[in-house]
Structures are given as C-alpha cells and as structure tokens.
Amino acid sequence: MPRIEFYVLSSSDAQGRLRAACQLALKAWNAGMPVFVRGSDEAQCDELDEMLWQFKAERFVPHDLHRDAPLSPVVVGIDEVPSTEQGVLINLGSSLSPNVERFARVIEIVNQQPELLNACRENFRSYRQRGYDPKRVEL
Template identity: 35%
Template sequence: MTAIDFYILGHTDELARFQFACRLSEKAYGEGHQVYVHVENAEQAQRLDDLMWSYKAESFLPHNLVNEPQSAPVQIGWQDHPAHHFDVMINLSSPQPSFFSRFARVLEIVIQDETVLEQTRQHFKFYKDRGYEVTHRDLRG
C-alpha cells in the first residue's frame, strides 16, 4: 500500500513550497528513487522546472517536464497518468490525482496558506478514509 507523508512547513508562500519540493526531489534522487512531481498546470510546471535549474549552485538535479523527449529521474507534470512508473510522487496539486496509488510513496507539502491548508486537509481525509497510513512531519520549528 502507498505510504503517505505530509510535510508541514511554517511558511505561507508558494515559493517555499516549491523550494521544499526541490529539496525532497534531490533527497529522493540521491537515494536512487525516481520522482514525479505533480503540479496544477503547465505554468506551475515551468516555474518549478526553472527553480530546479537554479535550486543549488553547487549541484545538479536531473529533471525535465513529462512532455519532453528525454526522460530524467525527476519529472514534473500536470496531466493525468504519467507514462512512466515512478516510486515517489510529490503532490502539489488539487484535486487529488487519481493515479496516486501507482506510487510507493506520496509526499504532500503543506504551507500556512488557507487555500493550501484546506486542500491538504481534504487530501488527508481522502487517504485516511481509504485506510492509508499517513505520517506527519511537522517542520514549523
């Protein structure tokens, strides 16, 4: 069964959420995992793609958008059912992707923005109602 982790940040802005997604992607990639980051739309995907290129000056995080011809260990997408199987999904979207259970782990990043809080509360309830084990990682301080 898919393991679900909620990372609760003290920040209120989307940039902090995207930066933390970069951090989680880098960690998972470093541990040998393939990562799919699911966002709302093409604009968010491009913003995250740009951020991953400049995330750390001293390192490189191999990534691409799912519609690009080359496949990288970290992929960013917004459409249904990514073509390749990945073992970790970072979900930055609402509604809940229907294909989440294809992944061994789903990571949800919570910021202190009312819209995101409501969205992730709904995701939490969705997972719990279906019997998934949910872990909270409170990073607020």
C-alpha cells in the first residue's frame, strides 16, 4: 500500500506548485526512485518538461514526457500506466490517479487556490475511504 502525503504550500502561486514538483522529483530521483509526475493536462506537462530542463543549472534531472520516453528516470504524463512500479507519483492533477497502487509513495501538492483546496480535500477523503492513511506535510 503506498504512503500518501499532501504537501501543503502557503501561497496560491501556480508556479510555486510546479517548482515544488521539480524539487520533489529531483529529491526522489537522487534517492534512486523512479518518478512519475502527473500533470493536469498536456499544456501543464509541457510546462513541467521545460521547467525540469531549467530547474537547476548545476544539476541535470533526467526526464522525458511519457509519450517520448516512458522509461526515463523521471517521467511526466497524465494517466498513462507507469513503466516501472514502486516509485514516486507526484500528482498535480485535481483527481486521484487511476494508477495509485503501482507506486510506493504518492505526493499530492496543494496550494491555497480555492478550487484546488476543495479538490485536494476531496482527494484526502477518497484516500481514506479506500483504506489509506494520508498525511499532511506543511512546506
């Protein structure tokens, strides 16, 4: 059963949410875990792809869009089935991933945008209803 964590940001800045996803992807990859970053749509996936290229000038984060290279250490996609199991899912979508069980750890990144807060509260309840024990982490 995956470990579920909600990382809560204090601002409503959408870019801050993407930066947090990049930082968490780098950290998980450095720990040797495969990473799947789930975007909310193709535009956000493209934005994440670009941000990961520029994220750390002194550090390369090996990543690709799922459609281009699904076996990369860090993969950006939407609801594609991950090519490796037991990695980390960083969920930027507003709903639960249909592939939650394939991961060892799921991170939901929450900011203070009202619509996102409501969606994440619903996700938190859904995880509990499915038998998970989600945790809240303040950033």
